[in-house]
Amino acid sequence: MTTAPARPAATGDLAELRALKRAGELGDAAHRVRAVLAALADPVDREAAGALLGARAARTALAESGAFTPFPLALLASSTADPVPPLLTAALLAEGVQPDTAVTGFNQWRVEILAGAPTLQDHGPAVTACLLDDTAVFEKVTDPLDADEVVARCAAFPGELAAWLDAYERHLGTLAVLNTVPLSAGRRDRYVDYATRARVEAAWQRMNAAVLDLAERPGTVVLSADAVAARAYTGWAATDRMRHIAAHAYGPEFLDAYAREVARVVLARLGRAAKxxxxxxxxxxxxxxxxxxxxxxxxxxxxxxxxxxxxxxxxxxxxxxxxxxxxxxxxxxxxxxxxxxxxxxxxxxxxxxxxxxxxxxxxxxxxxxxxxxxxxxxxxxxxxxxxxxxxxxxxxxxxxxxxxxxxxxxxxxxxxxxxxCGRFGQLRLTEEDRGRGAMYRARAERERLRESTGGIEDYLRELDTVVTVEAHGPLNAARIAQLFGKTNQFNLTGIRYGADELARAVADGSAGCFGVRVTDAFGDNGLAAALTLVREPDGTWLIENFVLSCRVFSRSVEDAVVGLVLRAAREAGAPAVRGRHVPTAKNARFAGFYPALGFAGQDGDFRHDLTQLAELPAWVRIGPGEGTFHAP
CATH class of the missing domain: 3.40.50.1000 (HAD superfamily/HAD-like)
Incomplete structure (x- = not known):
């Protein structure tokens, strides 16, 4: 077994948090709160800190500081998981995210979702973590010594989880986080002959392999319990005493490592993976x-x-x-x-x-x-x-x-x-991700061209930028969702759609979703922009959100895209196109984007009546796909 790193001696960090809370200064010390939480190494201390900062008064103070991104979460489990919500609070607050975690009753993971998620519907979790232990498998086994029955149960369990995910998608439809299920020593070691024990373990491993295959489904993440236990260093099982007294299946170190892993999933969902x-x-x-x-x-x-x-x-x-x-x-x-x-x-x-x-x-x-x-x-x-x-x-x-x-x-x-460290985790890796290094090398070539030309228009003409509109589909869905999740500066409303939300909107016709590919003389920039269009009751098209990757800033790509939207709307007979700018911490520089393109309005709500359309940028060519913009 890998040796755990030595834990630092106890410090006054928890005492400092308590003092800040008593003094009513938590909201004014957001950076210090994050630093203290990041420094805590002991799961017991992290749970205590999460409980302290998850109490109502502390939650209110931190929320009012504006320093933390609110995030609705849900936790389901087949065993007692009371330590997980405060551990999630500690892990996410350290990253500048304030979770609001809804928890269902003991071992209600199956019933809650199959019954329509009555407890979670109003909460609207963006991510739901469902922590399963081997109780979820053995609760339907009548004789644990009957190897045939156990093997058959292992074969059936992944299908049951798939049906559970189907119900989850119908009733909540956001990101679900499952885990492989470790086989406890108490279950495994009751078989006295090695042949039966090996047969059951083989069936168990096949079951977990099938559970991992569920990660191929959109909107599903599956964590490996073995990988989480490796981060915990001490294994995964609770002590026998805690198993009897509190129905714990997992030990505190494992639960802390699990909470940190779920926190990484949340950060990936928010587009905060390191670059x-x-x-x-x-x-x-x-x-x-x-x-x-x-x-x-x-x-x-x-x-x-x-x-x-x-x-x-x-x-x-x-x-x-x-x-x-x-x-x-x-x-x-x-x-x-x-x-x-x-x-x-x-x-x-x-x-x-x-x-x-x-x-x-x-x-x-x-x-x-x-x-x-x-x-x-x-x-x-x-x-x-x-x-x-x-x-x-x-x-x-x-x-x-x-x-x-x-x-x-x-x-x-x-x-x-x-x-x-887990800082680079993505929900789905795209071809644009794999080619990012080459894109940045091409960017250096563009910069050399800019420095060698006489003026900005000469540079842009020599760059020979081409934009191509692509409707949302299986081949670009992951990248479009990634753009909405990761883009911060040119994100005109701050809305961050998940892949599941976009897929449902396109499928039910409530919104049109598009990606925009950008190429130039130095290569393919990949899908570098995305937007969603909604038709309002009077027929007006609403650009619900528009995002543009920073790697194609200052090249008039955004002007060309909106120009194409305006032309498509006029051709479709729409009376107008609306666009919004909702201020965020990073998009202030684009507050005047819509007015600069002929939209009228104020307070972030703008409208174009389509009577006079500005010329498209002369240095941007339109590739195949012009006119594919549409509002359902």
Whole structure:
């Protein structure tokens, strides 16, 4: 079994939270609350903190601060799961999200959903976690020693879960989180012969494999209980005493790890997956200090510790292949650092793998801000990896929004620490994600073209941008949902649709949903915009929301898209097109977007009467699909 990391000595963190609550200062200390929660390592302390901050007065103070994103959650379980809601509160508040978690009665997971979700309907959870233990399987077994009956039950259980998911989709229709079911020692070890025990375990593993296959369904996430237990280090089972006294199936460490994993699902649902991995060089990507030791003396590959540094590079490379941007932030001479990366024969990463590169003697928090500006992402979308505890502490203090990976002292654990941080999780990986590195390299080429041309219009004409409208369908549904979930700056209303919501709206005809693909002289930017259209009772088209990826800003793509909507609406005989701007923390710069395109109105509600339409941008060509916009 993997050894658990040593827990830090108890601090005054909980006492500080209590003092802030007593003084009525929780709302004014949101950053401190997040920092305290992030520092708590013991599940008991995290549960206590979650309970403290989940009480009514504390909830109100935190909500009124405006520093936390509200999020409705639900929890179902086949055993006692009372610690999970406060653990979820602690995990999510640390990430700037305030959950409102509805819980049903003991072992009501099946009845609640099959009966139409009477407890949860009004709550409207955006994510429902259903924590199952082996009681859910054995409660329909009449004789647990009858191996034939147990094997048959294992074969039937995944089908029952599929039917449960069908009912969940009908009654709630948002994201459902299931888990594989561990077989408890008490169930397994009652078989005295090894042959029967092996037969039951084989059937159990086949059952869990079929449960994992349910993740292929839209709107379903399945967590591996084994993976969660590995994060907990201590296994998954509750003590025998807690099993008898409180009907607990899972221990506190497992429940804490489970709550953290569900919190990561919530962050993915909110589009808050990290986009960029920022890596130190000396003693991190390689062993040694290149400025002192020279390139030839660096420890990379081969025997330990070089093998550990290569393992970290290999993981970074794999993350990059899945759309994570890589960046360097190192205290080094730029030329020396680049020489090491591009000439050492054991390096797995080369300078071309990095979207941004900062090797200098400036403070790393400032360098990280520069990298974020260069990539046009927020610093809250970055993960920082550095072997030096002092650099990590400085980053955590000056850039608390940056996810800092707590590396162990031994480089053997570097890759595991990064992999287990869980900051890059996506609900569905898209082709645009996989090609993000190439897109950013093409972006650098565009920037070089911009600098070499005389004016912005010359640059835009040479860029030769083409926009193509695509109706929502099986091949682009995941990316369209991702755009609505992840886009923050050009998100005109702040609405974040889930994949399930969009699929239902398109299927029942309540909205039209579209993606817009953008290509240019340097390649394919992928689906870079999305919008939804609704027909109002008088026939007016409403642009319910419109989002645009930051990678195609300032190229008139947004003007061309709305211009196409206006033309399609006029051709369809609509009396007008309405658009809205709802202020959020990050979209203020686009408050005048609709008025600039000829819409009239105020207070964020704008209307175009379709009598005079501005010309489409001359430097944007329209690809196949013009006129496909429609409001059902």
């Amino acid at each position: 960029c991995l920022v890596l130190d060089l000396d003693h991190t990507l390689w062993g040694g200090v290149v400025g002192d030791d020279g390139v030839g003396a660096l420890k990379i590959g081969g025997a330990f510790p070089g093998s550990a540094h290569s393992e970290l590079q290999r993981l970074a490379k794999d993350l990059s292949r899945q759309g994570v941007l890589l960046a360097v932030c190192s205290k080094n001479d730029d030329a020396v650092a680049r020489e090491a990366i591009d000439t050492h024969p054991e390096m797995l990463l080369r300078t071309g793998d990095f979207a941004a590169f900062r090797a200098n003697w400036d403070a790393k928090p400032g360098n990280l801000a520069d990298i974020a500006a260069e990539l046009n992402i927020g610093t809250d979308a970055m993960v920082f990896v550095d072997d030096n505890p002092a650099e990590r502490a400085l980053m955590a203090r000056q850039r608390p929004e940056v996810a800092v990976v707590d590396l162990p002292a031994d480089p053997a654990g570097y890759a595991r620490a990064l992999a287990s």
